[in-house]
Amino acid sequence: MYQGNLAQCAAYAVFLLTLYQFSRRNLLLTEDFLMKKILSLSFILLLTACQQTPNTTANTETTNQAQAVNAALTKPHVEPEVNIPESIKRPEDYADVWQRIRSQLTIEVPDNEAVAKWREYYLSHPNFMVTISQRAEPFLYYIVEEIEKRNMPLELALLPIVESAYLPYGVSSMSAAGLWQFMPVSAKRFNIEQNWWYDGRRDIVESTRGALDYFEFFHDTFDEDWLNAVAAFNSGEGRVGRAIRKNERANLATDFWSLNLPEETTHFVPKLLAIADILKNAEALNYSFTPIENKPALAIFELEEQLDLSLAAEWANVELAEIYQLNPGLNRWATAPDSNYQLLLPVAATNTFKENLSRTDKKDWLRWQRYQVKAGDSLGKIGALHNIDVAALKKLNDLSSDMIRIGQELAVPVTDYKAYPLALAKLNGSQVTHKVKRGDTLWDISRKYKVKVHDIVRWNNLPSDGFLKLEQKLKIIL
Template sequence: MPPAEPSVKDPGLANGMPEPVEPAADQEESTQQDLWARIRDGYALDLHQDRERVRLQRKWYARHPSYFTRVTERAERYLHFIVEEAERRDMPLELVMLPVVESAFDPFAYSHGRAAGPWQFIPSTGKYFGLDQTWWYDGRRDITLSTRAALDYLQQLSERFDGDWLLALASYNAGGGTVSRARRRNEEAGRPTDFWHLDLPRETTAYVPKLLAVAEIVRDPRRYGVTLHPMADQPYFEEVDVGGQIDLAQAASLAEISTEELYLLNPAFNRWATAPEGPHTLLVPVGSADAFRERVADLPQEERMRWHRYTIRSGDSLSRIARAHRTTPAVLRDINDLSGNTIIAGRTLLIPEPSQDQYKLSADQRLADNQGRQRGKRQRVDHRVAAGDTLWQIARENDVSVRALAKWNNMAPGDPLRVGQTLAVWREDGPAATVRAEEREEMIRKVRYSVRRGDSLHAIANRFNVSVNQIRDWNDRLEKSRYLQPGDNLTLYVDVRNAP
């Protein structure tokens, strides 16, 4: 994955930073029509509100101009398409910069709350908007489909709040129910019900100001000492129907681009090939599209993928064969028309195989790169997941935090573990580390936590450095109740040294 960017999640980051210096009178923006000019022409939100929350975020961005430049460089592949989609819906073009806030335009971004892709859809919301999530493919990272889903969602939220885009944005972050309840409380108290007067979760109170701050800087970057990456007002990519499953290295070769470029345009594909059940389209740079389309049409069927014929041996199991060939039992069942996991020695299985050893930016390669990255003086230990293992237990045994363990393995703290999965654990070794592990065992305490207004399972898990799944395991009744209510009591087992 690309290097981590400085966090802009904390609204306090900008505290105490000076306002940017006003430019000289002769410092005027170029009037040349480029994509940035088109975006500014489509602004429709009120950016003239003198709000402290917006000023704080604007100061932070102004103090980190290189960050802004990197993010806008990353946006070049995607932004023209997003602008076209937003304009088609007659939406304020400030909204096209929302991926700056959500993911820093990193299509592979994955948050501790299990949100993925440039628009950071969580699994359930992604499925609601038709974004499939399989071993082969994650539609939350599909550039075209996730963009349309995100804009559809924002439109729905805007209609729910009578065209108020700030409330729609707050709902995108916190959920429409959270915003509606906050408005209802203000109504009952005789207070205004606009975004600025609502009592919302801390992250949400900073979320909308971040977008407004970004929009202000895009409107007048010189004023804030920021350089936007130049972008021509023209499409970057074109969609090509490839007619079926194809090896991505083969596709990149036919398009005469690198496999890295192909993955950056098609980050939804997790593996070395497109998904067998589709979608059967690929995005390629505009200049490569026509030649690529012709070459794919002429490609013999047997050259689209590399297949291995495996003769089943006595003692084999479908899961063991799948693991040895970097695939899954479900894929083998689907390809070989198997109704279950029963296989017979002597028969043959057809197994898809990559045509080269490494596919840069595939899910497997991103995981390997992250697991192998040296972390100070820590030593790497591989942990093979056994039945009953939890991230919390593994983290405690190795004297590391759940969040760190999850991050090292491209996971979120709430992600389920699979038996046989290998986790990289970076820990300190030696006598001191052993003593600390023993001390940690002694510091685990049972805690009774009373749910507060605005709490969620993810927020509580993050606060106490545990996972959502652990909270559910410790509190059986949560399986039957989707929403927490203020006053609910939860049982938690936490390291008291890390308790808030």
């Protein structure tokens, strides 16, 4: 058995500690377990030996060494913090999505009056980006990932700030809709579906796919010039193309800054570049972007059958309003019949929803009640009452015509909730367009949208007599 003075005991202990740390770093799990057993036995033998050591007066050096050994033996193991240099960071290494975007900004921002004007505007409204971060939080990570997959400039992730202020229910006076503000014709061109049940222009997944397809097309069309591609996204490829050809005939430059484009477009591109420049130089400008975690906020579930959204909310254990907020493309109380749908849910709800969905027969994904036909009823009237289109009502009840009889029983959906898109649009402070129909009055319109008559007059610069024209488009701010 080993016997020696205190200094020798301490030295032996240091050796054993070093051996133990080496085993943790270099041995397999089973070997590590065995080493721990050997070391435990060795320490017992060490303590026994040291207890038999003659009682001598230790000098200061020996005492400090023993205290250091004791501290080393009792201190918990802490992995060193790894600081990755900015130059070799991968996109997923960042804690914040805004930082992830900042690290990949590539479009040159010119030092000109147009950009400076909008830079000053945004810098003078610091709360604007706070609001944008709140709205973008569920969607920004997904959009950034989709842009990166296509090796496109990350500046495009900032474009919904300019287009819609990241309001998925936003509708322009020209009837453009969604985060990316697709017009109906453009949406159709890039296979974004629109029907009674669903408007893909507002759908996060489909509108982002369509927007990036659009940008790739414009980028190829305009000699890989991203600024001209962004301009075309705003004003159309025809208008940008004509401006380019006009400059070519006059032997003038064809970059964005040299083109004669509509005023809205001449502001559109500088707005985007100003935001990108502020993000890139946020620290120097003392401008804060509220952090958004650099990890998925949404999970996508592929649904092959129609699903009642109130059931989806119940199975995911989330509020119904949140289902609509994450799936703004849905117009009704359920996903569309005879159509696949990509349902977005919070990541935290993934397991709960998946378990409940798997336990339920697909025929029970909808909730129905019986309705008895009364005098004066029609399929259109019943459909409007229960928020279902006539075609779906006929299919559900196996009807070959629009004929129904008094006393006949029909299956209709249970719609015991009010969280429809219009209510959510009001929640998000969106804008909608009302087209004046025969018989419309300002009073009727104000009651429909629950706004004040004088606000409708003010928003649309209407004459004092409040006269409305048939088919006139009115801006309504909800």
